[in-house]
Amino acid sequence: MRYSVLGTTQVHRDDGTPVPLGGARLRALLGALALSPGRPVPAGTLVDEVWAGEPPADATGALQALIGRLRRAVGAAAVSSDAGGYRLAADPDDIDLHRFTRLAGEGARALAEDDPVKALGILDEALALWRGPALADLPDDGRAEAARAEARRRAAAKDRLAALVALGRAAECLPELAAACAADPLDEPLHALRIRALRATGRPAEALAAYEEVRSRLAGRLGTDPGPELRTLYAELLAPAGTPAPAAVPAPALPTPPAAPATPPPAAHGNLRARLTSFVGREDDLGALRHDLRGARLVTLTGTGGAGKTRLSQEAGERETDAYPDGVWLAELAPVDDPGSVPETVLLALGARQTVLRGAGAEELRAEALAADPLARLVEHCRYRRMLLIVDNCEHVVGAAAGLVARVLEDCPGVTVLATSREPLGVPGELVRPVGPLHRDAALRLLGERGAAARPGFTV
Template identity: 45%
Template sequence: MRYLLLGPMGIDGAETAPAGPRLRSLLAFLALNAGHTVPAERLVDALYGDEPPAGAPGALQSQVSRLRKSVAIEYGPAGYRLVADPEDVDVLRFEQLARDGARAREAGDPGRAAVLLREALGLWRGPALADLAHAPFAAAQSARLEELRAGAVEELAEAELALGGDPSELLPWLREAVAAHPLRERLRGQLMRALRRGGRGAEALAEYETARTLLAEELGTDPSPELAAVHLSILRGEEARTAPASRLPAQLTSFVGRDSELAVLVRLLGSSRLVTLIGTGGTGKTRLALEAAARLPGEVCFVDLSAATRTALAVRGALGLRDSGADDPEAALVEALRDRAVLLILDNCEQIVEDAAALTHRLLSHCPGLRVLATSREALGITGESLRPVGPLDTDAAVRLFADRAVAVRPDFELDDSNSRTVQGICDSLDGLPLAVELAAARLRQLPLAEIADRLDDRFRLLSRGDRTKPERHRTLRAVVEWSWSLLGDEEREFAARLTVFAGGATAEAAGRVCGAGPDAEDLLASLTDKSLVEAEAGRYRMLETIRAYASEQLPLSSRELVDAAHTAYFLELAEAADPELRSADQLRWLERLSAEHANLRAALVRATREDRPSALRLLTALSSFWWLRGLRADVAPVAAELLASLDGDVPGGMEGVDFGSDFSSDFDFDEAYVLCVLAAGVGGAVPGAERARAARIVAERDRPFRQPFTAFLWAISAGPSAGAERPELTGPDPWTRALARAGAGHLHLFHGRVEEAARDLSAALAAFRSLGERWGTATTLAGLAGVSGALGETAAALACADEALVLFEELGCWEDVADLLRERAELLRGAGRLASARADFERALVAARRAGTPAALAAARSALSSCPTG
């Protein structure tokens, strides 16, 4: 929450603002003292002046109570304190920035000073405390702040003049400041110096005469020695230097989508002498650098290194320096820049990164007024370098960029409800890569929006028409990626091509195993990350889809087959290792690990379904409990249906007649795998009757426990509460399976109204699950006990069980279970007459059902909510 006092009072982030002048005055005074406790007596003086009414202390308490409905206020023996960071109060933020800016200028860093002071003055939206004039404290505070504002303007002007700012930019606001404070001699002197630098000496001398007349008439004094010295220097011609011109390419399009990054970069350039923007091609590094430079005072020089062979020669040409014939052009650059305050933009350093780094280090070491902003696909690697990664745009920014560029080629284009999802899908498919988004928008000149979306699978062909005036490597999407690819070594290229087998990224360990790199994988991943071909986050490495599509093309078919097989084998091994852990106290950690690999696990299942049915059935069996716990069954149902269709539907009995080949393990339970395949496929739609009947026959005729303990549970959920639940021969020997069987018996008793028996079995199951430390079984059993307590009319006990179960289900991410239990909890509350609480739970159930994403859960939640009265 931000408190705004530099202009009309406001609170940014509050749902409601305090009404009434007294409350607003109280909040303003507390905000001015944010971080400090204000005694009650001082607050009374601030609100009522020197002669407060007799009831002022009581009125203050009442006002504080009302104010606490809008903002956080702490009360103690010493007084009242607004719970706010001083950074969130614009007055205090302004004062700190102004102090820091003045100190930076005095320390000889005018660039940083200018950035800080501009930010400080940008906080002002009008006169300080503009609508609090009635408050006794306001007049003195307002005068103090206006004085600080004028001082900050003077400090900023001094910093700009030290940087050699363009007079045409300085003069308008300097004139405005002098008009507001005509007797401030320092401001007048700064205006005179700016006029002289712009070649307007006569106007500068006229300003001095105006000042001398005003001072004599208003104050009866002569100009100060400092102002007289400026006047004398102008007469002598000592201020005749004009500001050097900036050398920045003009831009033809608007800047969209990186406002916050731009603000951070501008601030960073005020404090760091070397900043490097790194990122893959097409992310907009160059444009961001140019936009930042345009917002900074002083001389700027832009150097494009994309076609350069030596950095020094390119910089010399950009600065307009003559070829002196010296053997060491770098030494000549040092001499040319030694006493100048220049921001040097080195664009596209990756082509000659070592040469660019060496020159940058030498120049920064010998030229104290120099700052360097580099763009590159890898860091320069210099001590003191500040790195700013420039990644893809987020979805909202990418959509705005698409719409902006679309209007340029089709003026009738308008982003609305009818097309926004399609545009969002295009932007997401292109990873929010600005160049790709712009190229896609440009195709609206020839293609309908829907066709652009449909053809993104062949993105390099679709986005092959770019700006003819751009360098070849920036004209098309393929050219951008090819440029990055050309900078890799042979080993990096082979590894990057193999890495494309991963969907959703990979850990270093997985990449090493699957790509055959072994212990070298970490070094190769680090190198690809440094060169912006791979993104690293939280121990995982991923490629943007555009880079992945290109790199995949570079992998020979023979290598692809080997990598595909290794990928399937690795994730089958992971799934089978994880399955028993999902029934242990380590359940959460393994759920998170499998969730991180869900895209890879699904990709392995899809591939195995088409090329390796034995591995597909093993994967499906091992992952069944994970899909249930994470609510992912609908996502994999189409793959399971495809696998089921590939099996021979005419084989009688179980699966013994299906030929899987000699490489399939002889001890694998074909029948159980088939049942699980039918169950998984059934989530997405109707399973053919023959397959469903065969699965039912397998379960009915089975005389031994299932190897996958979740099979019996999933079948009972699908076929009905009595399907196999009372058959002890299906129960395995391990404690978790026995606990689940006991819980299943308890739920069945509850279903048939046998409450006492249900309570006995569910309590025993709960104790067993708790001893194992397993959350899902514990939560499921608690949900059953909530039903038992509800049937006995023990509402408080039922709610306590439900609440504990909800916490566990939410930890696990079982949103369908959360939605079901919230509906049951709401029914308990409705039965107790607590209608408002019941409706709140029905609404929470709808939110959870949306997160689950299953149609049945959504339909049940909507129906329940519609049946609950609002009162």
């Protein structure tokens, strides 16, 4: 069976024959199951998503009746009872949403590896899967997942346009670029892509006008200058043919523009703090962990509180800095009480703060900012970076942490995650490394060092 949720919910047999489905609730039930192919979905979750928080008096009986109708439509083997819920017996690639996510990630990787021909073919295949709004048959509870899917679609469409420009086909994508820039007027990388396309088609005056348009909008609505990428493009447009342009120039026409540096400051290379105490023992664990990080994109250190998971993760991160050009970053989740705050906490740790808006248009932009998905912003920040993200103390928000990690791994091919938790995250591809107590000699040495630091003359 093939399941489609990028539009109204549809089912097709392997030969392409459509399978008739019943009413809206049956399509909503199938859509909710399709979000987690091959994994059980609790009955309570299905009731909430199908009846949008207003379940019937006998919700269990109504759900069972709906499951029976679905089995008659798609076959009894396709939907099984499992662990207090129900499971759709399907692989992720049998569902267009998950197939799109995989293809979009492969296309982004091909583009990052400077293979626009491969990227364009993959991204065309991915975007062709969309027939309408994602999860159109799910009620309000499906809107968050639909918004995430739409964010992925926009990112894939942007990657496709970048591939066309790289292949010298800028002219054919200019109308689509103009429409995308009008719909997202503050997306600087998107505007930079349009300016490059205009320059590539021999329209430098229009490219300068496009730069001035986005510069004015940033100044008027955010009170800020264009970033280094746009400023560098502006300098290249002004430079005579054959003359190398400076790395960046100050944005013109602001009343009192800050002086732009001749060269931009180096990018932050992580946020690990210097250790104040020695690292005792665990050399075998450290060696094994560094080996794990070279073979898996998600490694989770598990163990009881105080076992040394945090220190081990940071020590491994410090020793692996050279392997990650965009740095090693630590996000501490111990202070987080609300699972919904996990994405914002990680964003803050990465220095990807949200702009504070003041002045004209501030209320409109504030509404846009509040509506923005912080997880989507995190993915956009990390999409083309090669970095190690340490997510520390996940156990009390394990569900939210697992969802964040899964999304980052899906959409950001250059990111490796090292997590610490008292239990595994349960994300596909996770490598779990338990952290046990120190060996006796190392433990006594640690006690001696810490004791002597606190009280001179202390001996074990």
